Amino acid sequence: MTETIPVAVPRKGRPLEAVLDRLATRVEDSHHAPERQGVDVASIADSISSILRYEKAITKGNQTATDDVYDRLADYSDLSAPGRPEYTLLRDDRSGRPRRIVFDSVTIPLGDVELQLIGREEPFRALRTHDFAMGFDSADLVLEEVVELTADPLESIADLNARIDPHDTDVRVVAGLGDTVYHTLMGRPECRPDGSTAAFDRAFVREYEGPLCISPRYERLVEAVLGTDAIDGIEFCYPQNGREEEAAIADAGLGVYLTVTGSTARDHGLELGERLFPSETVLMQNLEEATDGTSIVADLFAGATADSELTV
Known part of the structure; x- marks a missing residue:
């Protein structure tokens, strides 16, 4: 059978x-x-x-x-x-x-x-x-x-x-x-310290203190891919009232979001940083x-x- x-x-x-x-x-x-x-x-x-x-x-x-x-x-x-x-x-x-x-x-x-x-x-x-x-x-x-x-x-x-x-x-x-897309770190240039040209990557996050905008369902994922030490001094915030993620990240200054081309992020004045983790x-x-x-x-x-x- x-x-x-x-x-x-x-x-x-x-x-x-x-x-x-x-x-x-x-x-x-x-x-x-x-x-x-x-x-x-x-x-x-x-x-x-x-x-x-x-x-x-x-x-x-x-x-x-x-x-x-x-x-x-x-x-x-x-x-x-x-x-x-x-x-x-x-x-x-x-x-x-x-x-x-x-x-x-x-x-x-x-x-x-x-x-x-x-x-x-x-x-x-x-x-x-x-x-x-x-x-x-x-x-x-x-x-x-x-x-x-x-x-x-x-x-x-x-x-x-x-x-x-x-x-x-x-x-x-x-x-x-x-079928891979990536959780990508992105931020506004103004989020860097004065005169800095540092890349938006894990090293940047370790030194960063302030808001980090993410989708609320990804809080534990972001903790895992950045490491618990790196998120000391970081306050998670989330898009409100159905607002698109890239716009909310632009307001916060720094964030993590799933990207394919990143064109929408750039339209909101964001620079793409490190690909933190593949979504597959x-x-x-x-x-x-x-x-x-x-x-x-x-x-x-x-x-x-x-x-x-x-x-x-």
Whole structure:
């Protein structure tokens, strides 16, 4: 009998798209051939990503749907053909809490096992509670939940496992998917002492006293990547009333935010400093729940990725 391996994934967003992209690429490159069973993994992955982008645009008011949300939900979740994904409705966090269609699940045959991706709001926590043996989530969540805070800054995703207390959780990071953006230090030139041309880096923070603007959900992450000694004399502050992060950092003078190009930061008069820590979608495994089937899935996803910041 074919073993089904449930894997927790985010319900929407960049991490889910990274999982789908990796799945489509690795299945095509590997010895697994689900297309022989009537399942085109690349088409399924592309369809899920496209639907979720469309639904996000509707939720944000950038797109207008011609049919009712329940009609769309029923159409997306048509299970008449093998490998068709299912979707579900959630209340979005945006103003008015609109209903949003998000990913629920899909099952992909992989020869000896069936891979079942199941959407969860907090995949990492689902692994911590042993509800799943495997899952994907942002490396940021691992820092926010379980890594030990020390005076030494955490500079690499590859160092995450060494900073996880084995008495706290059985979950470990297995592989990265290469969808990397960076938590970057940035500041206004006026934040430097008079006449200084010092770079905005960890050394600057160690000597700095004053406000440091961050997203409130990243307080523990920032402590981990800067080190506890470096934040002595620093007062965390946060964007208020939905204000964009770069504008709030410009007001504070110094801050940390996720950046890709940094163009918006420069538009607010900010200089980009050191890339403090990479944010990347990672595959995690609960070591106590490992089986031969989970090893097959891990091997499928853990192929070498040149863009990944993770080497384990």
